[in-house]
Amino acid sequence: MAKAGIVVGGYVAAILLAFGVVFIYINFTSGPYRDASSGMYAFGDSLLFIAVFGVISTIPTGLALVFLRQSRKFWISLCVVALVVASTSLAAIAVIMSESHKFMPSASLWPGLSAIRLFMSPFIAASVGLSALFAPEAGFRRYLFGAAAMEGVSSVYGFFHWYALLFFR
Numbered sequence: 001m002a003k004a005g006i007v008v009g010g011y012v013a014a015i016l017l018a019f020g021v022v023f024i025y026i027n028f029t030s031g032p033y034r035d036a037s038s039g040m041y042a043f044g045d046s047l048l049f050i051a052v053f054g055v056i057s058t059i060p061t062g063l064a065l066v067f068l069r070q071s072r073k074f075w076i077s078l079c080v081v082a083l084v085v086a087s088t089s090l091a092a093i094a095v096i097m098s099e100s101h102k103f104m105p106s107a108s109l110w111p112g113l114s115a116i117r118l119f120m121s122p123f124i125a126a127s128v129g130l131s132a133l134f135a136p137e138a139g140f141r142r143y144l145f146g147a148a149a150m151e152g153v154s155s156v157y158g159f160f161h162w163y164a165l166l167f168f169r
Contacts, residue, residue: 003067010060018053054123058130065134075140082128082147089124089154092117096161118158125151 022045026034034041068074092114099111125148132144 003063007060007064007067010063011057014053014056014060017056018049021052022049061127061130062134065131069134069136075135075137078131079140079143079147082131082144083150085124086128086147086150089117089121089151093154093157118154118161121151121154121158125155 025048026045029041095110095114096118099114128144128151129148132141132148135141135144
């Protein structure tokens with residue numbers, strides 16, 4: 001129970017710290033430009049919150065993984081979930097590649113969802129890679145690093161598909 005309290009307390013502290021950083025940022029950037037572009041600033045504020053929370057929350061996440069090192073069922077479940085989620089990133093690449101070769105855009109929802117999925121790949125790769133570092137057995141580390149590698153491939157593809165092609169056209 002105490003271990004769970006430490007982990008939950010760490011996440012609460014990460015949320016409070018992220019809110020604090022965003023609050024300070026809003027105070028430093030308040031003015032007519034923020035009022036004129038409130039939607040853009042709100043989006044930037046949310047990205048700042050997510051970034052700060054993501055960095056700070058690695059501490060309680062690491063503690064939770066250390067506390068769960070003895071649970072074989074947890075690590076088996078984590079490996080299965082990580083591999084299934086990572087396979088969706090490869091499916092997203094396949095959807096985007098098939099859509100990029102068409103002359104007419106389709107009315108399907110899948111290309112848009114695939115783009116969002118690829119934007120999440122770097123974050124998922126980092127979290128699965130962090131989990132692999134704390135895995136108690138070599139077999140678990142192999143599966144988790146494999147899932148992180150799949151997410152890494154998706155991240156690199158997403159980067160070259162959207163950003164690098166802007167410079168090489």
